[in-house]
Amino acid sequence: MVEFALSHAWLVPLLPALAFTIIVFLTRPWPKLSSLVSIVAMLSSFVIATAVALGVFSNPQFIEKPLVYSLRWFGMEGFNVNVGVILDPTSTMMLFMVSLVASLIQIYSTGYMAGDPQYSVFFSYLSLFAASMLGLVISSNLLQMFIMWELVGLCSFLLIGFYTFKISAREAAKKAFITTRIGDFGLLLGLLFLQIKFGTLNLVELAERVPHFANYGVSLGLLTLIAILVFIGPIGKSGQFPLHVWLPDAMEGPTPVSALIHAATMVVAGVYLVGRTLFLFKEVPGAMEVVAFIGAFTALFAATIAITQREIKRILAYSTVSQLGYMMLALGVGSLSASMFHLWTHAFFKALMFLGAGSVLHALHDKADVWKMGGLIKKMPITGWTFVIGGLAIAGIPPFSGFWSKDEILSVTYQYAQHNPGLGYLLFFMATFTAFLTAFYIWRMIFLAFFGPEKEENHPHESPTNMTIPLLVLAVLAAFGGLIGTPWANLWGEWIHFGPVHHGEPALGLMGVSVVLALAGIGLAYRLYYQDTEKQTARSLAEKYNSLYKLSYNKFYVDELYQWFTRTVVDGSAKLIYLFDIKVVDGVVNGLANITKFFGIGFRYTETGKLQTYALVFFMAVVVIAVVMAFGAPISAGVLGGVK
Structure with missing residues (x-):
C-alpha cells in the first residue's frame, strides 16, 4: 500500500x-x-x-x-x-x-x-x-502551483458568496476575489522574472540555481525585487497587512467554509508558498526582514482588533489573521520548521473553534453576538468543552498543541534577536505581546459565550452527532497534536529537516514567560468578563478609553480608508481620464474629421465625374491663361510705372 x-x-x-x-x-x-x-x-x-x-x-x-x-x-x-x-x-x-x-x-x-x-x-x-x-x-513547479493557487481563489469566491440571495455575501465574495488578485499580480510578475532569469520554474531546479544567482546575470537588487514580488501573492492570499481586509468579511459564507478557508486551504496556501520558496528569500536578507516584520506587525495588529469585536466568527477571523502573522514571522527569521509546525497545530484548533462556532450559530439560529450569549456550556456541553480545548490550545497552555508551536516561534525569534538585536528584539516583543492578547481575546469570547448567566431569550440545544463527532476528533488533535514537536521528542525537526533543527535544549525560561503571558491574558478575561457578572469594569474601560476602543472596534478604519481611496482617487482619476478622453482626445479626432469633411465638401464640386464639367473647367483655365498672357505684361508695366 x-x-x-x-x-x-x-x-x-x-x-x-x-x-x-x-x-x-x-x-x-x-x-x-x-x-x-x-x-x-x-x-x-x-x-x-x-x-x-x-x-x-x-x-x-x-x-x-x-x-x-x-x-x-x-x-x-x-x-x-x-x-x-x-x-x-x-x-x-x-x-x-x-x-x-x-x-x-x-x-x-x-x-x-x-x-x-x-x-x-x-x-x-x-x-x-x-x-x-x-x-x-x-x-x-511554480506554474502548476500558480494554476492551483488560482483555483483555490475561485473556490473561495464561490463559497464565500454561496448565499447569493444576501447582498453582504456577494460583496464579500467580490472583495475577497479582487483583493487577492492584487497579490496574485505581484506573484505572477515574480514568477515571470524567475522563468526569464533562471530558465525554469521547477522547484528543485530553482533551489539549485538561485543560490548561484550571480552566474545567471541576476544582481542582489533584482533578486530582492523578485522575492518581494513573490511575497506579494502570500500577502493577499494569507491575509497579511495591508491586504488582510477580505478575510474577516469571508465570514459571510457558511461556517464549514470558514473552517476550511481558515484551517486548511486558502489562507495557509500563502504560508506554504513562502515556505516552499524559502531558498529564494534566504538569499536576500532584506526580503527576509520584510517577511518577518509584516508577519509580526500583522499578528499584533489583528490581535488588537480582535479584543473589541462582538461577532463570534469575526473574532476567530482576526485570530486567524494574527496566527498567520506568527507563521510568516517564523519564516522571516529563517525557520521553516517552526512555521510549518504552527500551521499544523493551528489547523486543528482553528478548525475546531470555527466548527464549534457553527454549532453555536446552528443552535441560536445565527445569533452571532457573543454579548447576547451566555451559559451555553450547560446546554451544549460537547460544543462548549471542545471549544474550551481549542481556547487552551490557541492561548498556549501546556500540554495543548498551540503551546509547543507558539513556543517554537518565540524561541526562534529570540535566537534571531540575539544575532540581529535592532529589529530582532522588536519582533520578539511584538510576538510576546501578541501571545498575551491572543489569550485575552479568545477567553473573553469563551467567558461571554459559554459561561456566566444564561440569556432567557436563547433556547440552545446540542448539535446532532454528525456535527459533534468531528468536534471531538479535532479536540483530541488540538490537545495532543503538538506533542510530536516537543523539544524532548524532537520529531518535528526530523520531519521538517531544512537546515539545522532550532531547538536543541528546551528553553525553559522562555516557556515560563510564554505560560505566564497566557495565564495573564486568561486571568484578565476572567476578571472582566466572568467574575464581573455585570461587565461594569469592561464597559467603564471602553468609555474611559473611548477613542482607542472605537479605533480597535472599527478595525483602525482601514476598510474606510480603502473605500475613500477607491471613491476619491480611483473614481476621481477615472472621471478625469474620461473628461480628457471626451474633450481632448475626441476633440482632436473629431476636429481632424471635420477638417477632412470641410475639404471634402469643397472638392466634391470639382470632382463630379462628368466629362462636360471637366471640359468646362479646362476651357475656363485656357481662357484665364490666354487673358494673362495677352494683358499681363502691360498691366504689370503700368503697375510698376505707377509705383515709380
Missing part, C-alpha cells in the same frame, strides 16, 4: 476533483448521494495521504532529497513545463493535514447544511476546493 501510494500520490487531489465532476454532472438532483460521493472521495484521499506520510517519514532519503516524478505538459523553443508531484516532509505533512481536516469538515457539513436547497452544489464546491489545495501542495 505504501509503495502504491508513493507512486500514485496524484490520486490524492484527483479523487475529490472526480467527486466534483460526478456531483455536477450526475448526482446533483440527489443531495444525500452527492454528499456521500464527496465524503467517500475525501476519505479515500486521506487514506492515500496517510500511506504517503508513512512512506516518506520512514525513509530518511526523502528528508534530504524529495521524491519528484513528472511528465511533459507543454513546451516550445527554450521553454518547457512539466506537470508533476513533489513529496518531502513538508508537502506530505500538508497532504495529511488538509485531507484529514477537509474530511471532518465535510462530515460536519452533512448536519450543518441539512435542508439547504443548494446542498449538492455546496458539496461539489467543497470537493473542488480540497482538490485545488491538495494539487497546490504537491505541485513540483
